[in-house]
Amino acid sequence: MLTKLSTLIFVLGLLLFGYRRILSYLRYFQQEEYSNRRFIAWIREKWAFDRRGSAVVCTLGIIALVLPGEWYGLVFSTLAATALWCIAVVIEQDPRTSGKLKLNMTQRARKISLVAFILYALVAFVPLALSCGSCGGSQNGLAMTAFFALLLVQSPALFLIASNKLLWPVEKALQDSYYAEAQRIMRHANPFVIGITGSYGKTGAKAALGDLMTQCLAPTFWPRKGINTIMGITRAIRETLKPFHHFAVIEMGAYNIGSIKRLCDFTPPKAALVTSVGIMHLERFGTPENVYLAKSEIAQALPADGILVCNGDSPNARRMASEHRRAVTLLYGLDQSAGVLDCYASELAFDDEGTRFVIHWKGARYPGRTPLLGRPALSNALGAFTMVCALGADPAYAAACLANLQPVDNRLVLDRKPFVSFLRDAYNSNPTGFEAALDVLKTLSAKRRIVMTPGMIELGEQQYEQNRRLATLSAAVADLFIIVGNTNKDALLAGLTGASFPIEKIVLAEDREAAFAAITDRGAQGDLVLIENDLGDLHEGLVSF
């Protein structure tokens, strides 16, 4: 009787622990877009295995071996169950309410977690029931239970993967029905589609273009934030595309060769804006040439009478314009040294109100201002300006409308505060963006300039060198440099020390919270802090289970 009670208590502890652990892993699984392959790679990279639960069950096994007996078994299994409960509920935070990106319990997340938990519970109950007598009974039985429990506490991620595999046919059928519905809506609304792609800047350019199109031409649909996958776009179309939308601006993300082509088949573009072709996500593509080929799919998808607008400051975007010319092919940019530009801006001046500029288009000058800060943001605005003008907008009105653009979340947004002010550029940083942010930081008024960054990621083999280079450039601007986490610590330190940046002005912060604590400690009135990049939960620091 005592044995059965011991087993039951322990299993209940394991179930509660497993439920919360499934949710904790699900948060990361969701951020990896339910890709089993990427999730497994993340677990391996971060060594995201259980430590706490394992410590509890191992301790239980060892103690039970030393002190056998039914009463001891009951006491230890109760203690172990309580410890597992404490880990799940007290020590670890609820992933639905904590973390930078909280677990969003969508229908898919609910289904995956439910099936994963059922699998976990089945596995937890059956063998433990079979080995009944173990917890309080023989030493071998208890050791076996502990060993089995050890496997179980390490397994929630596996159950999630299994659940995802099992549910995939259902999910696929659902996705297909959503996809078909989105296609029906697209056919009915029949908007003029403008595709946007680029290694960097496409989300900012999409927001600028969508806004400018609505202001200057006609109601325009564009999926908000960084939505650039078929399923994301499908959802946006189903929820927000209306028949009155004359235009649709679709951001097309390249995750491998062929992904932009699939998006173009889904929403065939008649015009395309290419913001840059660089080295971001190099590890996915292998070579810069593959990046170019993947991005070129958008230009290839355009009809002969289509409009292709490319950023002339990006050599490969310029190359795309020359290799895939369409009826209207235009280049925009900020730097005329690389060749002729159809549209360019000069006389840039940054201040707290944003950027002042003069746009040159078809021989005329259009002075204006925008609340956007930094050359990349202005480049996006210029791309949007070129596109709306190509589509027939009055250039003077389009230039005036640039004053109404709003910065996209956390992309070089100035937040002036009475004590310490912030320049937030906390979105997936890249070398061009980082350099531009330093440019703005240098220009804006401040008593001291502080750079806080974990560095840049997804730069393949160039990651170390690019982080080192940007740290060197930062040394000329910053009065204090806060390195967040360990991901790029060595490269950033090398860049700073290489530029003879005083070591006492370098702060090593374990994570973002520690970095903000350092600002609270060392900040002074009039300081301006550039927050460059904010790595997601997937990349920041060590994962602790």
Added chain:
Amino acid sequence: MTNRLRVAVLFGGRSVEHEISVISALQLMLAVDPAKFDLIPVYITPNGSWYIGAALLERSFYAKALENLAQLEEVTLLPKPGVGGLTRVGVGGLSSVIQVDLYLPAFHGQYGEDGCIQGLFEMAQVPYTGSDLPSSAITMNKYLCKMYLSAHGIPVLPASIVHRNEAQADITQVVSELLSQDKFKHFPLFIKPCNLGSSIGVSRVNDATELAAALAKVFRFDTQALIEPCVSKIMEINVSVRAQLGIESGIEASVVEIPVSESGTLSYEEKYLRDGGKKSGRSQGMASLTRVIDPADLDSELRSQVIELAKRSFSLLGCSGVARLDFIVDLATNKLYFNELNAFPGSCAFYLWARSKPRVLYTQLIEDMINAALGRFATNAALDRDIGLRALK
């Protein structure tokens, strides 16, 4: 308690002033006498769906209103005379009707203060507070309102109107034509949306580039922009006027106020996000504004002139309920101008009536407004609308 009048307070709506309406309505519902009126809060979402429910009385609900709609019940008002109440919208379609005796629209801006909702009330043949359709429509459009009053001898600042399609087609030409007019020879100029309140989209411009940008800003929200010269030495004077049953003229005015602005013109932030020196950080709508109510040192002749012009304007426009009229004094020339009329002013201008003589407290103000609405409804219901078949006979 059983004979209480069932009053549906409508707020929110498809307007950029949505949240201001929520603040005004919450404030108003707190002031209604529960012994006399049974309130039904009706929240209209930014996309136009109508909801009722107890949660609507909690201010905290609105921070995540769209995520919490499941707590509420969807209803609608059918434009069919005789229904009167709010019809429940269920999964299977329309169902039972919730009895409503009177509708109290507490909207600011488009679809609520501009005659749209009033048109629905008229179609449904239900009593409602505030101005009727034509008055609401004309007072909402700043340009039409000014031109109408000017034609009746009320002094207004010169103004021009620009339409969105003209600006989209050739903004350079539009700016050039504006600046060629004598009244706009000197900067700064004021650019405002024609059909919006709460200072949304208002700009003060100092050159042609800023003028073009300001017009573009207006056209994010509105299809018409109003351009006015800027009075450099300015004093604003506001006064509330209401239509009241049982007084001889039918119209009475509150004390006047002088709003205090830090920048020369009241911005949206100054009107609604400043908290009158309180530390709570929660806006109390227009009641939060820094102002001087019934200023003792205001010239008595000017004060009388403002009140007289306000009452005349209110009457000429055929307004009902409680309105606030804003005037401008050009201190350089000592000239007084009508600026605008708010058919449903922020905080219902109760702060002015509370200081008037005789004092009218907010609770009484609402009760009088309801009684005036019932009086108007009775008058309209008495009109003969059926003259029988003649042409079709």
